[in-house]
Amino acid sequence: MARLKNQYLYIFVILAFLVFLPLWVGGFLRDALILILLYLAAAEVWGFMAKHAGIVSLGQQAFIGVGGYATAVLSMYYGVPMWASVMIAGLMGGGLAAVLSFPLLKLRGIYFSIGTFLVAEVIRLFFNSWEFVGAGKGLIFSTAYYVSTLILYYPALVLGVFSIFLVYYLYHSKLGFGLRGIGGDEDAASSLGVNTFRCKALCFVIASLLTTLVGAVNSIHHTYLHPTSAFSISWTVNFLFIAVIGGVGTIFGPIIGSIIFVALGYMLSQYLGLSLLLEGIIVLAILLTFPEGLWGVISRKLKLKLKPPL
Amino acid sequence: MINIIANLFINGLLLGGLFALTAFGLSILAGIMKVINIAHGDFAILAAYLALTIMRFLRIDPLLCILIVAPIMFGVGYLFQRFTINRVLPKGANQPVLVTFALSIVIQNLLLLVFTADARSLTPNYLLMSINIFSLSPSPRYLLGFVSALIVFSAIFLFFKKTYLGKAMRAVPFDPEAAKMIGIKSEVVYNYAAGLALLVVGIAGVLLGMAFTFYPDTGPTYVLLSFGVVVLGGLGSLKGSLVGGFIIGEALVFGGYLFGSCFQLMFCYLVILVILYLRPQGIFGGKL
Numbered sequence: 001m002a003r004l005k006n007q008y009l010y011i012f013v014i015l016a017f018l019v020f021l022p023l024w025v026g027g028f029l030r031d032a033l034i035l036i037l038l039y040l041a042a043a044e045v046w047g048f049m050a051k052h053a054g055i056v057s058l059g060q061q062a063f064i065g066v067g068g069y070a071t072a073v074l075s076m077y078y079g080v081p082m083w084a085s086v087m088i089a090g091l092m093g094g095g096l097a098a099v100l101s102f103p104l105l106k107l108r109g110i111y112f113s114i115g116t117f118l119v120a121e122v123i124r125l126f127f128n129s130w131e132f133v134g135a136g137k138g139l140i141f142s143t144a145y146y147v148s149t150l151i152l153y154y155p156a157l158v159l160g161v162f163s164i165f166l167v168y169y170l171y172h173s174k175l176g177f178g179l180r181g182i183g184g185d186e187d188a189a190s191s192l193g194v195n196t197f198r199c200k201a202l203c204f205v206i207a208s209l210l211t212t213l214v215g216a217v218n219s220i221h222h223t224y225l226h227p228t229s230a231f232s233i234s235w236t237v238n239f240l241f242i243a244v245i246g247g248v249g250t251i252f253g254p255i256i257g258s259i260i261f262v263a264l265g266y267m268l269s270q271y272l273g274l275s276l277l278l279e280g281i282i283v284l285a286i287l288l289t290f291p292e293g294l295w296g297v298i299s300r301k302l303k304l305k306l307k308p309p310l
Numbered sequence: 311m312i313n314i315i316a317n318l319f320i321n322g323l324l325l326g327g328l329f330a331l332t333a334f335g336l337s338i339l340a341g342i343m344k345v346i347n348i349a350h351g352d353f354a355i356l357a358a359y360l361a362l363t364i365m366r367f368l369r370i371d372p373l374l375c376i377l378i379v380a381p382i383m384f385g386v387g388y389l390f391q392r393f394t395i396n397r398v399l400p401k402g403a404n405q406p407v408l409v410t411f412a413l414s415i416v417i418q419n420l421l422l423l424v425f426t427a428d429a430r431s432l433t434p435n436y437l438l439m440s441i442n443i444f445s446l447s448p449s450p451r452y453l454l455g456f457v458s459a460l461i462v463f464s465a466i467f468l469f470f471k472k473t474y475l476g477k478a479m480r481a482v483p484f485d486p487e488a489a490k491m492i493g494i495k496s497e498v499v500y501n502y503a504a505g506l507a508l509l510v511v512g513i514a515g516v517l518l519g520m521a522f523t524f525y526p527d528t529g530p531t532y533v534l535l536s537f538g539v540v541v542l543g544g545l546g547s548l549k550g551s552l553v554g555g556f557i558i559g560e561a562l563v564f565g566g567y568l569f570g571s572c573f574q575l576m577f578c579y580l581v582i583l584v585i586l587y588l589r590p591q592g593i594f595g596g597k598l
Contacts, residue, residue: 125576
């Protein structure tokens with residue numbers, strides 16, 4: 001019992017620290033923190049989907065882009081308050097995922113992965129020639145200029161922290177049991193009475209909704225949207241890198257992964273493509289030598305006895 | 311009107327041959343070791359850049375570059391299989407996806423670093439002229455791709471039918487246990503199969519480079535189109551690859567004519583998605 005109380009105390013202290021952190025750090029460090037938290041949120045749910053439900057989506061950039069564009073359009077064209085547009089954008093992303101899950105989740109394994117990639121490319125090409133959102137010229141998100149990084153930090157924090165609790169909760173929920181069954185053997189799970197489509201669709205919608213919110217907040221941070229970057233496959237690449245570097249399917253893994261990822265990005269920012277190249281090599285090395293990721297190695301070396309999703 | 315349609319049809323057919331060749335490497339790997347190589351398109355682009363470099367140094371025709379690029383790509387494929395895919399194959403179905411995806415990013419950024427983001431092309435002048443036969447004008451670039459594809463396909467067909475290694479490659483996916491019993495080492499066969507796959511990808515990459523401009527990040531487009539061909543044609547099937555290639559070629563050419571170049575690729579992706587949804591096992595059977 002005492003141990004349990006301690007746990008809550010730790011969580012509370014860490015949360016309080018994170019809430020007050022941006023008051024002390026400013027400038028590019030605060031930008032880095034926002035990026036870390038946003039990447040963390042999307043990578044947590046991406047890793048959960050890939051590891052426990054066995055659905056590897058290569059099209060999460062579709063939701064990043066839709067989130068960004070929806071927020072910008074709602075707030076600029078229709079005068080919806082900024083945070084309300086973020087919320088509506090999230091719902092739109094969730095709705096899109098729900099619609100897409102009908103054709104896509106009929107596909108299994110690699111077919112699903114390629115299917116998501118194709119859908120994301122179709123959406124990118126569509127936005128690339130959609131005059132309403134500026135087509136290939138991009139869209140300047142003018143109303144986002146008035147949002148300071150201090151204010152922007154908090155939605156990012158909420159998303160990051162929420163994703164951690166969400167993954168923890170999902171893993172232990174009935175849905176999580178079903179998903180882990182599907183990840184193990186889909187046919188077996190189905191024959192034991194798991195509604196595989198419903199489980200996978202719910203997981204996909206929840207993950208995509210969160211990813212859309214990340215895209216929405218990110219667009220406010222960036223203040224500029226372009227189809228090539230907003231719908232770039234590199235978003236999903238980044239989530240994959242973060243999850244793999246830290247450890248796919250763990251909760252602490254993406255935390256380490258996103259910090260390393262953003263730090264590397266800042267250090268090598270003057271060399272075009274070098275940070276991605278280096279990260280790609282690191283990820284390849286990790287996949288080939290210790291696929292459990294850095295967090296897996298650390299927890300094994302320190303002999304930490306952690307229950308699975310941690 | 312009939313003339314326009316006939317012209318489009320001919321060009322779609324010719325382009326389809328090139329795409330069938332491009333997709334064949336993906337199809338071999340998927341058919342023999344059940345791996346979808348996400349870096350497939352990037353290997354093709356890598357081959358195109360290799361040819362570009364060789365062309366600059368030796369000042370030879372891009373077609374001759376194939377003679378140098380193909381063996382190099384064979385070696386790349388052999389090593390790629392030996393040191394990456396074989397290691398992660400036993401670790402579950404998702405692991406090769408992650409590995410090849412990471413590899414794709416590594417290749418793209420390596421090319422970006424070495425060759426910058428400029429548009430490149432291998433098109434020699436003699437491919438820019440126009441041909442006119444019976445008031446039809448097939449594109450010489452597509453025609454070259456088509457003829458080369460037919461030659462390479464015939465060679466592969468003979469290889470699979472006549473040689474021991476070719477037969478072994480067909481035997482392993484058919485019944486791994488039985489193949490093992492008669493002394494076929496599946497890992498070794500996989501290495502050679504990947505070598506062959508990338509050799510074909512190498513040839514296709516040079517031909518693609520001669521037909522279209524390319525950038526370091528063009529690879530994903532080709533992997534998606536190749537995947538469409540493979541899905542249409544069924545895995546590891548020569549005949550299927552050709553038919554799949556023709557459908558994709560026609561979709562691209564007619565899509566471009568009907569909806570403009572902006573929506574050409576989008577139309578083609580939608581066609582692939584619809585077919586993926588309706589017949590995930592392909593038109594000619596063959597299941598992953």
